[in-house]
């Protein structure tokens with residue numbers, strides 16, 4: 001069977017794999033026979049989560065650290081001799097308006113910088129180093145060597161009040177998709193980005209229940225929160241469809257955040 005027609009045997013690196021959408025992706029990929037490196041912060045549940053799955057190892061790193069990501073990729077090569085798929089799920093959010101008139105305070109610059117650093121710079125740091133490994137792979141009959149999947153958000157297009165930093169960071173990830181595909185297509189590496197709507201994860205759970213209910217009501221159909229495995233299923237689809245490239249895919253039940 002040609003490589004990338006199924007997840008079986010593929011070496012996959014999932015950032016943010018200790019929680020939420022990333023964890024669901026690790027679970028689905030390992031169940032489908034992939035060998036998975038779970039990358040997450042040292043303070044995360046990464047070790048515990050990896051131990052619960054077959055063919056999964058935890059390699060701690062902060063995705064914003066060039067040195068730590070380099071070590072994760074070195075260890076991936078040492079253990080698995082290659083890297084076929086990268087799924088960038090690691091990310092953070094912050095709720096902060098551009099100016100609080102009550103406190104007479106503008107959005108803290110360091111907070112804006114932190115969100116952009118983790119979400120956008122961290123995603124690119126993973127990509128720029130993973131490409132080096134993927135480009136060494138033996139190509140399949142279609143000359144394919146690797147697949148990269150990024151996580152943006154519907155907030156990239158319908159950012160809500162208080163999401164200026166988050167929306168900027170996610171719009172940048174969506175904006176990177178096509179130029180990345182153009183840059184690394186010559187090496188046989190495809191790049192797609194998923195824009196989730198509202199998914200039932202610990203990140204979302206930080207919202208008050210009333211806010212979650214209000215967001216859920218704005219989903220057209222099915223009117224419910226997305227299941228993390230539905231995100232993971234989209235990742236599997238992207239890997240297994242050789243003609244999907246350079247595309248940003250909304251996965252949101254036709255939600256358009258107000």
Ligand SMILES: NC(=O)c1ccc[n+]([C@@H]2O[C@H](COP(=O)([O-])OP(=O)(O)OC[C@H]3O[C@@H](n4cnc5c(N)ncnc54)[C@H](O)[C@@H]3O)[C@@H](O)[C@H]2O)c1
Pocket residue numbers: 015016017018019020021022039040041044061062063064089090091092093118122151152153154195196197198199200201202203204
């Ligand atoms: N849950 C949603 O509704 C939703 C909607 C749209 C987009 N997203 C995006 O999907 C991704 C996953 O979200 P989630 O809901 O699963 O969140 P989550 O908080 O459950 O998981 C995020 C994971 O990323 C890890 N992480 C954070 N910063 C990191 C860093 N610097 N280095 C390494 N790991 C780091 C965290 O430790 C955590 O395990 C995020 O990028 C988020 O912005 C989520």
Ligand SMILES: C[C@]12CC(=O)[C@H]3[C@@H](CCC4=CC(=O)CC[C@@]43C)[C@@H]1CC[C@@H]2C(=O)CO
Pocket residue numbers: 092093094095153154155163166196197198199203204205206207
């Ligand atoms: C993920 C999303 C946007 C956010 O950043 C918020 C999150 C709900 C929980 C949050 C509480 C906060 O205090 C900070 C912001 C945030 C992490 C939102 C759920 C859906 C939003 C989204 O991106 C939809 O695609």
